[in-house]
Amino acid sequence: MASTPDLGLIRAKAARMRLDIVEMIAEAGSGHPGGSLSAADIVAALYFGVLRHDPTRPDWSERDRFVLSKGHAAPVLYAALAEAGYFDRQHLSTLRKLGSILQGHPDSKKVPGVEVSTGSLGQGLSIASGIALGLKLDGSQSRVFCLLGDGELQEGQVWEAAMFAAHHRVDRLVAIVDHNGLQIDGACSEVMCLGDVEAKFSAFGWKTIATDGHDTESLMRAFAAADAALGDGSPVVIVCRTTKGKGVSFMENNAGWHGKAPNADETERAVAELSAVIEKEAARG
Numbered sequence: 586m587a588s589t590p591d592l593g594l595i596r597a598k599a600a601r602m603r604l605d606i607v608e609m610i611a612e613a614g615s616g617h618p619g620g621s622l623s624a625a626d627i628v629a630a631l632y633f634g635v636l637r638h639d640p641t642r643p644d645w646s647e648r649d650r651f652v653l654s655k656g657h658a659a660p661v662l663y664a665a666l667a668e669a670g671y672f673d674r675q676h677l678s679t680l681r682k683l684g685s686i687l688q689g690h691p692d693s694k695k696v697p698g699v700e701v702s703t704g705s706l707g708q709g710l711s712i713a714s715g716i717a718l719g720l721k722l723d724g725s726q727s728r729v730f731c732l733l734g735d736g737e738l739q740e741g742q743v744w745e746a747a748m749f750a751a752h753h754r755v756d757r758l759v760a761i762v763d764h765n766g767l768q769i770d771g772a773c774s775e776v777m778c779l780g781d782v783e784a785k786f787s788a789f790g791w792k793t794i795a796t797d798g799h800d801t802e803s804l805m806r807a808f809a810a811a812d813a814a815l816g817d818g819s820p821v822v823i824v825c826r827t828t829k830g831k832g833v834s835f836m837e838n839n840a841g842w843h844g845k846a847p848n849a850d851e852t853e854r855a856v857a858e859l860s861a862v863i864e865k866e867a868a869r870g
């Protein structure tokens with residue numbers, strides 16, 4: 586993690602990423618804006634303040650690894666990778682199109698910077714745990730970060746992975762939960778109540794940290810606390826309180842925007858709102 590992260594830069598990147606998310610999904614005519622927008626601040630903090638990575642060397646052996654377990658939120662990852670310089674921004678307008686490297690779920694065979702092809706919910710934490718254990722056995726100091734959706738926590742495999750990571754003392758692993766309270770069928774509490782997410786991970790032997798997933802300063806404190814806790818035998822989870830569709834007023838806290846592209850009028854409105862945020866961040870410096 587950068588010793589003195591530039592909070593203004595991270596906020597500006599998150600604002601730009603949100604605009605990219607809306608524009609690429611609108612161009613594609615399909616995609617998942619709600620959970621991509623809710624995770625934008627988290628992913629911006631990772632790529633521009635936390636991860637050790639090098640866009641010129643995607644396979645650098647000492648890099649930290651990031652696994653997007655909720656692979657349907659691919660637009661937020663693509664936006665971050667483009668901002669970081671892993672590929673030309675022109676690719677963003679080809680989202681979900683035939684022949685594009687940017688398919689509806691991340692493809693590690695096609696997209697520089699994508700560690701793992703994801704999209705089948707519940708599998709990402711298992712993959713991240715295996716990567717982290719392998720790195721530990723090799724004596725590597727690289728860290729592994731895995732972003733999950735809260736609806737995804739209803740998958741039993743998540744808890745098998747949680748048990749595995751704690752049992753094997755996979756202690757350079759950080760799970761991040763995008764806890765926006767909504768999934769494709771509605772409120773998580775109504776579809777299948779998650780209960781106390783922090784208490785559950787704690788019961789499985791994980792160290793837990795809770796934070797505001799849209800406050801950059803709070804996020805960076807949480808990542809710093811996670812980093813300080815790594816290496817002593819336990820994996821760490823950061824539970825981020827977020828808002829589905831964050832940044833676009835008519836998408837916020839609306840499960841209907843889980844997997845739907847905006848029409849022309851909606852896109853114009855969303856672009857205007859997000860452009861205003863970009864201008865505000867630029868003025869803040």
